[in-house]
Amino acid sequence: MRESRAFDLSSPRAAWRDLSLQAAAWFAAAIVAGMFLWLLFDLLWHGAARVDWTFLTTTPKSSGRSGGIAPILASTLLILFVAIAVAAPLGLATAVLLSEYTRREGRLGQMIGLSLDVLAGVPSIVVGLFGNAFFCVWLGLGFSILAGGLTLACMILPILIRTTESGLRQVPDEWRLSAEALGMSRATILIHVLIPVAAPALIAGLMLGIGRAMAETAALVFTSGYVDRMPASFLDSGRAISVHIYDLTMNVAGGDKNAYASALVLIALLIIINGIAVALADRALTRRVSAA
Amino acid sequence: MSPCSRDARLFWILSASALIASGLLLLILVFLAKESWPVIQNAGLSKFMRSDGWYPTEGAYGLLPMLAASMAMSALAIIIAAPLGVASALFCRFYAPPLISRMYRWAIILLAGIPSVVLGLWGLTVIVPLILAVSPPGTSLLAGSIILALMILPTVALTTEAALAAVPMTYWQGAAALGLSKEATILRVALPATAASIYAGILLAVARALGETMAVLMVSGNVVQLPSSLFDPVRTLTANIALEMAYATGDHRASLFVSGLVLTALVLALAAGARRSGGQIVHA
Amino acid sequence: MTKSTGSEPGQNKPAPATPFTVSPIVAGPTCCVPECQIRIEDLAVSYKGVPAFKDVTLDIYRGCITAFIGPSGCGKTSLLSSINRLTDMIAGCSVEGLISIDGQNVRDPTLDVRALRRRVGMIFQKPNPFPLSIRRNLEMPLREHGLTNRAELDSRIEKALKDVGLWPEIHGRLDAPALALSGGQQQRLCIARALVLEPAVLLMDEPCSALDPLSSGVVEDLIESLRGRYTVVIVTHNLAQARRIANYAAFFWVKERAGTLIEFDFCRQLFEAPKHELTAAYVNGQRG
Numbered sequence: 001m002r003e004s005r006a007f008d009l010s011s012p013r014a015a016w017r018d019l020s021l022q023a024a025a026w027f028a029a030a031i032v033a034g035m036f037l038w039l040l041f042d043l044l045w046h047g048a049a050r051v052d053w054t055f056l057t058t059t060p061k062s063s064g065r066s067g068g069i070a071p072i073l074a075s076t077l078l079i080l081f082v083a084i085a086v087a088a089p090l091g092l093a094t095a096v097l098l099s100e101y102t103r104r105e106g107r108l109g110q111m112i113g114l115s116l117d118v119l120a121g122v123p124s125i126v127v128g129l130f131g132n133a134f135f136c137v138w139l140g141l142g143f144s145i146l147a148g149g150l151t152l153a154c155m156i157l158p159i160l161i162r163t164t165e166s167g168l169r170q171v172p173d174e175w176r177l178s179a180e181a182l183g184m185s186r187a188t189i190l191i192h193v194l195i196p197v198a199a200p201a202l203i204a205g206l207m208l209g210i211g212r213a214m215a216e217t218a219a220l221v222f223t224s225g226y227v228d229r230m231p232a233s234f235l236d237s238g239r240a241i242s243v244h245i246y247d248l249t250m251n252v253a254g255g256d257k258n259a260y261a262s263a264l265v266l267i268a269l270l271i272i273i274n275g276i277a278v279a280l281a282d283r284a285l286t287r288r289v290s291a292a
Numbered sequence: 293m294s295p296c297s298r299d300a301r302l303f304w305i306l307s308a309s310a311l312i313a314s315g316l317l318l319l320i321l322v323f324l325a326k327e328s329w330p331v332i333q334n335a336g337l338s339k340f341m342r343s344d345g346w347y348p349t350e351g352a353y354g355l356l357p358m359l360a361a362s363m364a365m366s367a368l369a370i371i372i373a374a375p376l377g378v379a380s381a382l383f384c385r386f387y388a389p390p391l392i393s394r395m396y397r398w399a400i401i402l403l404a405g406i407p408s409v410v411l412g413l414w415g416l417t418v419i420v421p422l423i424l425a426v427s428p429p430g431t432s433l434l435a436g437s438i439i440l441a442l443m444i445l446p447t448v449a450l451t452t453e454a455a456l457a458a459v460p461m462t463y464w465q466g467a468a469a470l471g472l473s474k475e476a477t478i479l480r481v482a483l484p485a486t487a488a489s490i491y492a493g494i495l496l497a498v499a500r501a502l503g504e505t506m507a508v509l510m511v512s513g514n515v516v517q518l519p520s521s522l523f524d525p526v527r528t529l530t531a532n533i534a535l536e537m538a539y540a541t542g543d544h545r546a547s548l549f550v551s552g553l554v555l556t557a558l559v560l561a562l563a564a565g566a567r568r569s570g571g572q573i574v575h576a
Numbered sequence: 577m578t579k580s581t582g583s584e585p586g587q588n589k590p591a592p593a594t595p596f597t598v599s600p601i602v603a604g605p606t607c608c609v610p611e612c613q614i615r616i617e618d619l620a621v622s623y624k625g626v627p628a629f630k631d632v633t634l635d636i637y638r639g640c641i642t643a644f645i646g647p648s649g650c651g652k653t654s655l656l657s658s659i660n661r662l663t664d665m666i667a668g669c670s671v672e673g674l675i676s677i678d679g680q681n682v683r684d685p686t687l688d689v690r691a692l693r694r695r696v697g698m699i700f701q702k703p704n705p706f707p708l709s710i711r712r713n714l715e716m717p718l719r720e721h722g723l724t725n726r727a728e729l730d731s732r733i734e735k736a737l738k739d740v741g742l743w744p745e746i747h748g749r750l751d752a753p754a755l756a757l758s759g760g761q762q763q764r765l766c767i768a769r770a771l772v773l774e775p776a777v778l779l780m781d782e783p784c785s786a787l788d789p790l791s792s793g794v795v796e797d798l799i800e801s802l803r804g805r806y807t808v809v810i811v812t813h814n815l816a817q818a819r820r821i822a823n824y825a826a827f828f829w830v831k832e833r834a835g836t837l838i839e840f841d842f843c844r845q846l847f848e849a850p851k852h853e854l855t856a857a858y859v860n861g862q863r864g
């Protein structure tokens with residue numbers, strides 16, 4: 001009987017507790033929202049003035065203090081291209097094996113899944129160490145766009161595989177069964193039915209991976225390098241936009257303004273990519289509902 | 293080509309890909325070990341745990357100050373981020389009007405997507421000068437913790453919110469039938485029911501904080517020392533690798549790989565803990 | 577050695593498995609010259625050691641419609657999918673016993689499963705056309721089995737659609753998405769997709785149970801029209817339907833936690849003069 005009084009609304013202690021919890025929630029939200037808006041405001045305030053067409057299309061001058069970011073954008077895109085070109089087919093094939101040939105609770109699937117989850121947990125700087133030792137030194141690629149892209153491929157592989165796998169698993173079994181009953185090969189049903197149906201989910205996963213790769217800095221600093229010239233080949237060193245922001249902030253006195261402008265460009269790109277991913281994921285969801 | 297042989301070929305391609313993808317982890321670990329081996333052989337692992345400082349070119353590999361800095365910074369960050377994150381989730385689910393809740397959630401997701409290098413830039417140009425005004429040099433353990441807290445807060449908030457969303461409706465109805473207030477239900481029913489998931493989210497957030505490099509590197513001063521106050525500049529394990537990798541050679545380079553292994557072990561232990569208490573590796 | 581199953585002593589044990597042969601003297605539909613096409617002997621299927629059914633021995637006659645009836649969970653669907661070896665797809669599923677179609681052992685490990693499934697079509701409970709156009713739905717299986725001649729493809733598609741009565745309804749919009757069709761049309765498309773491969777046997781797993789009564793009637797008429805040209809095995813919960821369309825009926829019941837064949841006979845015989853009291857109780861709606 002005494003305990004139940006603790007819940008009693010009329011007791012002053014309970015009323016005080018209720019009020020303070022409510023106040024704490026509003027207060028915390030205010031702090032977080034305040035910090036976020038502050039950050040956003042600063043980015044826009046410092047960055048927006050500099051971002052224009054010229055900024056995007058000219059080369060950096062005096063170590064990036066002035067000028068634009070054209071070669072940096074080019075290097076970023078090339079690094080992304082390498083990462084996606086390697087990780088996407090590998091990820092798709094592994095995901096197909098996991099979803100079509102292994103059972104979720106099966107031994108093999110569990111083992112592959114575990115190794116991917118562990119890989120996803122490895123800190124990016126450590127992936128960078130590996131990239132440096134394996135791609136740059138052991139394979140002799142040096143500091144290059146190719147080495148950086150391959151390192152990023154290792155980083156985004158787990159997320160690509162996991163999203164693709166869950167996308168494929170959501171495709172109803174009935175089509176697999178009917179294809180099997182018609183004596184059709186798994187390759188046919190995969191190419192003509194399963195992958196097209198799961199495509200929005202697959203592309204959403206790809207976009208997530210691209211977003212992750214684009215935001216990455218630590219793994220690139222000592223794999224793709226610092227050189228801010230326009231890259232001429234995949235074996236050239238190239239500076240990714242995140243590395244550019246880092247370098248301008250830390251190593252170039254007076255580089256803040258252009259660092260903010262580059263940060264704004266990077267975030268704008270990320271928001272666009274993320275928007276595409278969300279839209280596609282929604283479409284995947286509605287498509288599934290309408291197919292059911 | 294007959295369907296059968298096509299399928300057999302498909303299967304082989306898939307298996308080969310899966311082998312590469314799942315062998316990657318092994319390859320990474322093998323290469324880390326291989327690159328670390330020279331210094332382990334020359335100096336022995338015990339040298340890394342001694343407190344004679346970090347002078348890798350002179351054979352002193354004391355990782356302890358950096359290990360301590362990494363842990364202190366992550367601990368501080370989660371002390372800031374966990375209450376804010378849980379409270380954010382409560383706000384979003386129970387207190388905010390629908391429109392504000394949606395916008396707030398959107399802000400948290402956006403915050404999660406901000407690259408760490410941008411947070412570092414902002415920290416260095418905004419937070420560090422503020423701390424400098426209180427106690428120089430500004431780049432400090434505190435600055436690193438604040439930026440890290442901002443970075444990992446979305447992880448805590450989003451996992452907590454997902455866990456709260458999964459609390460069965462019957463709990464709420466049961467609590468309402470007992471005449472409990474909303475707050476009493478949150479404190480005595482919802483939070484206890486989701487404790488395991490929140491805990492897992494917090495562990496994942498700590499793992500992320502420990503593994504973070506750029507933001508920390510940019511705002512925490514990078515002096516190798518055991519921190520004695522919040523305002524001391526410190527160097528974390530990750531920052532150390534990023535700073536010295538560019539020019540390290542020989543045993544020095546190998547010692548950086550050792551610190552990479554130590555870091556990986558720490559992070560994976562936390563992730564394993566999170567997995568065991570019911571959390572999932574959050575990819576987003 | 578006998579496990580206690582809680583059954584009362586003295587209850588008559590199931591008779592030792594003997595083939596349920598039907599004497600040709602009993603009058604049946606004229607189309608049905610009883611010639612055994614599918615022979616099933618001592619068949620048992622289990623999932624991870626849990627039996628779905630066992631000791632099933634029966635003959636399925638060419639050109640006739642054979643209905644499997646009985647309550648849920650007595651192994652009818654498992655039996656059906658062991659005929660085209662769809663049970664291979666299910667992990668932990670093991671099949672024992674003999675199935676042969678036209679004298680060819682279905683369970684022979686060296687058998688080309690794709691060729692088998694081309695001869696034995698299957699229709700599922702829920703209409704499951706591929707999320708492609710109507711034409712692609714019919715074309716894909718044909719191309720898969722090596723037919724690429726455009727004119728030949730078109731004529732086969734047209735013939736299959738005419739067979740299922742869809743042609744007048746949809747011949748103008750073959751490139752429309754199959755999922756835009758109504759449920760009954762989708763199911764008929766699925767039947768056409770099976771027929772386009774010109775199978776000898778059609779297995780149907782409750783083909784009407786997911787449809788509205790009107791479409792159900794159309795599909796039922798379609799199945800009836802297949803009599804004589806194809807050997808049809810149909811699982812159904814709708815006793816009236818079985819009675820209307822089937823030549824033969826097999827009644828299954830769960831005994832000792834595994835599905836068992838209780839009675840197999842001419843459909844009319846099984847419904848009007850069942851030999852077994854369980855069958856009588858079931859078809860009269862007293863049990864199940």
